[in-house]
Amino acid sequence: MIELGRQAILIAWLIAAYTIVMALAAAWTRRRDFTASAENGVLAVWGAVLVAVAVLLHALVTRDFRIEYVAAYSSSTLPIYYTIAALWGGQKGSLLFWALILTSISSIVVLQNKQRNRELMPWVIVALMSVSLFFISLLFFITPPFETLAVPAREGRDLNPLLQNYWMTIHPPSLYLGFVGMSVPFAFAFAALATGKLDSSWIRTTRRWTLFAWFFLSLGNLFGALWAYEVLGWGGYWAWDPVENAAFMPWLTGTAFLHSVMIQEKKNMLKVWNMVLIILTFALTIFGTFLTRSGVISSVHSFTQSGLGPFFLYFLALVLVVSLGLLFLRLPMLRSENELDSLVSRESTFLFNNLILVGIAFAVFWGTMFPVISEAVRGVKITVGPPFFNKVNAPLGLILLFLMGVGPVIAWRRATWAHLKRTFAGPVITGLVAGALCFIGGIRNYWAIVSFSLIFFVLATIFAEFYRGVRARQAMVGDSVFRALSQLIAKNRRRYGGYIIHVGIVMIFVAITGTSIFRIEKQVTLNQGESFEIGGYELRYNGLEERDTLHIAYLMANMSVFVDGRQVDTLRPEKRFYKKPEQPTTEVAIRSTLGSDLYLVLGSYDAETRMATILAYLNPLIGFLYWGGITLALGTFVVILPTAATAPAASYVPARGDATETRS
Amino acid sequence: MSSTAVLLAGLLPAVVFVMWPLFFSGDSDAIEALPEDDDESLQRKKVAALAAIKEAEFDQRTGKLSDDDFAALTARYKAQALEAIAALDQRSTSSSAPSGTIKFCPNCGTKALPGGKFCSGCGRPTRA
Numbered sequence: 001m002i003e004l005g006r007q008a009i010l011i012a013w014l015i016a017a018y019t020i021v022m023a024l025a026a027a028w029t030r031r032r033d034f035t036a037s038a039e040n041g042v043l044a045v046w047g048a049v050l051v052a053v054a055v056l057l058h059a060l061v062t063r064d065f066r067i068e069y070v071a072a073y074s075s076s077t078l079p080i081y082y083t084i085a086a087l088w089g090g091q092k093g094s095l096l097f098w099a100l101i102l103t104s105i106s107s108i109v110v111l112q113n114k115q116r117n118r119e120l121m122p123w124v125i126v127a128l129m130s131v132s133l134f135f136i137s138l139l140f141f142i143t144p145p146f147e148t149l150a151v152p153a154r155e156g157r158d159l160n161p162l163l164q165n166y167w168m169t170i171h172p173p174s175l176y177l178g179f180v181g182m183s184v185p186f187a188f189a190f191a192a193l194a195t196g197k198l199d200s201s202w203i204r205t206t207r208r209w210t211l212f213a214w215f216f217l218s219l220g221n222l223f224g225a226l227w228a229y230e231v232l233g234w235g236g237y238w239a240w241d242p243v244e245n246a247a248f249m250p251w252l253t254g255t256a257f258l259h260s261v262m263i264q265e266k267k268n269m270l271k272v273w274n275m276v277l278i279i280l281t282f283a284l285t286i287f288g289t290f291l292t293r294s295g296v297i298s299s300v301h302s303f304t305q306s307g308l309g310p311f312f313l314y315f316l317a318l319v320l321v322v323s324l325g326l327l328f329l330r331l332p333m334l335r336s337e338n339e340l341d342s343l344v345s346r347e348s349t350f351l352f353n354n355l356i357l358v359g360i361a362f363a364v365f366w367g368t369m370f371p372v373i374s375e376a377v378r379g380v381k382i383t384v385g386p387p388f389f390n391k392v393n394a395p396l397g398l399i400l401l402f403l404m405g406v407g408p409v410i411a412w413r414r415a416t417w418a419h420l421k422r423t424f425a426g427p428v429i430t431g432l433v434a435g436a437l438c439f440i441g442g443i444r445n446y447w448a449i450v451s452f453s454l455i456f457f458v459l460a461t462i463f464a465e466f467y468r469g470v471r472a473r474q475a476m477v478g479d480s481v482f483r484a485l486s487q488l489i490a491k492n493r494r495r496y497g498g499y500i501i502h503v504g505i506v507m508i509f510v511a512i513t514g515t516s517i518f519r520i521e522k523q524v525t526l527n528q529g530e531s532f533e534i535g536g537y538e539l540r541y542n543g544l545e546e547r548d549t550l551h552i553a554y555l556m557a558n559m560s561v562f563v564d565g566r567q568v569d570t571l572r573p574e575k576r577f578y579k580k581p582e583q584p585t586t587e588v589a590i591r592s593t594l595g596s597d598l599y600l601v602l603g604s605y606d607a608e609t610r611m612a613t614i615l616a617y618l619n620p621l622i623g624f625l626y627w628g629g630i631t632l633a634l635g636t637f638v639v640i641l642p643t644a645a646t647a648p649a650a651s652y653v654p655a656r657g658d659a660t661e662t663r664s
Numbered sequence: 665m666s667s668t669a670v671l672l673a674g675l676l677p678a679v680v681f682v683m684w685p686l687f688f689s690g691d692s693d694a695i696e697a698l699p700e701d702d703d704e705s706l707q708r709k710k711v712a713a714l715a716a717i718k719e720a721e722f723d724q725r726t727g728k729l730s731d732d733d734f735a736a737l738t739a740r741y742k743a744q745a746l747e748a749i750a751a752l753d754q755r756s757t758s759s760s761a762p763s764g765t766i767k768f769c770p771n772c773g774t775k776a777l778p779g780g781k782f783c784s785g786c787g788r789p790t791r792a
Binding site: 004006007010011014018019034036037040041043044047048051201265410411416423465468472475476492 | 670678681708726
């Protein structure tokens, strides 16, 4: 079996190399059989990688400790779902898993485009297979996942306890899907540049893929934040750790891309900018992988560290040189067909939104790389902490929030004063009233007041959009309110799904505002039976409880939670002692309500006196992080799901079939 | 089983699968045709222009476009759509005879454009 896995990787490498050559030949000669062979090559590589993954999974599940990877990342007592998740728990396995996702996506792209984009496909294959070849090369030459131990281990060293958490089963896959998914729009952009077929067709073709990748990137980031929240035990969910930043930067540029392509589709503007954004986004996914795996910058995410850094850097340089070089060559063909008419218009608002998103990405990049930069320039490694990021990004984030209210509603081309008054009077008043209410309610933090005002401003613009749309439809078609609303969404799912996503993002802003400004933190040492108070809760410490299993020993502090003298809950913050890697971890206990989270950590304890130190946090409004994520997912489904036969897009779809039908 | 045997056993079917089109694909020397792409981009241009008109109408109704701008925009998009339709028209007549299924809209009597799914006069589908 092990041999099969090894040879599968070799076969994948050989076929991938062949496929790139064949696709280049196909691009050169335009011969159909060359393209067909290259397309089969993509499928064959996928098959070979799939075999390798199956072999590794089999080895994990059957606890084949002859294999170094299996012995390093699992053990005989590891539950089955974490054993499967161990596939992406370490460097080698995660690279293999990455290759699987990439080749799967490439295969789907090939199958989707058997009849479409024929001119682009050879180049698309060149791009996708080059990325695949890079990852497969790492697997073959540098970090072979099927390396065996000289002496088979009797027991595995087990998966890192921090990874033995249910988020582990979904955070890495969704992040990888997001990272890898961005290769598709990049590959088509590359193909458009290479062929000179530079109209918006590459954007239209990859719209769903971009959304798909963006969606999983969003979820991956959120899942990662929630994981950190539940596992790392410092009361927060985002610390501007290099690895968080690594996943956040492509999200920012990807979000900018998602918005600016609309302007290209509608107005044939920003063509070069879109190319730059997608190249940048793809490069940042590679850069993010480099950050997490090189160990250049120390991070909470050290499980996947290795000496792979330089290879990623070379590859990144290659990607940038080739794609930016091509872009430079094609610049004359990418002239904008329209110009900005006015600074107060939708086009310019979108442009501002782009600048802000890229600005935030740059600030994050700068802060993340500062230790390296400062070391290179001044010889001292200076790390900038969360204060830097918060200071720079808070105002930018608020501007972004403001633009989110303005952008989708403002008139195209040139907004008149009358239009502005009509559209924004209501939302502005709503925002001001919300701000005033915050002030009256006793909030004196001006960041919070501004943030909540803007949040209500944006929500009001979105509500007004739906309201006006429904009214307009009713006037045009004469439907009932409910039918008008559902038809409104069905007729332009892109626009209204987008609004739903915006509501999700606004909710995330609510959570960020609440937790970053109004968080309460307390550290107390208690004797059995003593209690303390935090944010309206009274907590009584009842003593320590113990539990032991084969895999883990638990020690829990039993805490009774009272509100107004009535017991509402019992929380048990834990210490866990994992037995295989002999490592203690801290498991937090959380009581969630819509208003806030009560978050308890067992800091330290004295086994004899039974005294315990409890860290308690009250995180206001953090529940909106979950709900925002769910709303965002819902909105994305509205935008992305294939159109039903009755929906209007069916009549917009370029009627290729019809065209040929009428001709023949 | 030796590693070479495993390699060959795996590589052989893969190579056959990948090389197959080179030797057995009938039209081995066929060149990927370009005009198809042109047709596609014309179609797309037409559809994009028509969609833009529709969206402009809606934007005007919800007050996002002034009447002047609306008139100017629709005039421009109409011109674009007509241009694309005319080009498509020409291509389809030059490449082969028009299909001749429906010449006039059964609803309002406007002359139907070849290849059009909907009547340019009243918007009803041209085929039942």
